[in-house]
Amino acid sequence: MATASICVFCGSRAGVDPAYEQAATALGQAIADENWRLVYGAGDVGLMGAVARATQAAHGDTFGVIPQHLVDWEVGKTDLTRYIVTENMHERKKVMFMNCDAVVVLPGGAGSLDEFFEVLTWRQIGLHDKPIVLLNVNGYWDPLIGLIDHVVDQGFADASIKDFMFVTSTVEEAVETFKARL
DSSP, rough: SSSSSEEOOOOSSSOOOOOOOOOOHHHHHHHHHHHEEEEEOBBHHHHHHHHHHHHTTTTTTEEEEEEEGGGTTTTTTTTTTTTEEEEEEEHHHHHHHOOOOOEEEEEHHHHHHHHHHHHHHHTTTTTTTEEEEEEGGGGGTTTHHHHHHHHHHTEEEEEEEEGGGGGESSSSHHHHHHHOOO
């Protein structure tokens, strides 16, 4: 039985930098090595597929959640320890978040940004205190970090919002961040 569950938000594409997929693979391996459960979007493509396959290859526990309309598009990975199909994206995010102890955000697109900002907002308004890690592979999230600084500088959020997320540049740093907080 897994000791903690780590929700991974990430792209359904691999991106242009091979380091993104390498980080996803290393993260999946690390989740299994730490005896944590992977909670993710149940896709078998892009970074989602890479993190899940690596977790499975290391005999880790996997929990995938996918909305019905994405089963074909994201190629639903049905060979997971647990595979859930939801009605819609909102329900998917809710189920994923309710079944995790921490969140890590790998490189990704609009969906990953949506997921990140939702859990960050929930943290900001006191709905949870789960650690949120931005895995800033090769500086991928630098523009996002700059945007958050801009939001604070322009008075739309307190500087404390930055205390609700941890920015790491390696999988090892992300793992250490979780170990210190789980």
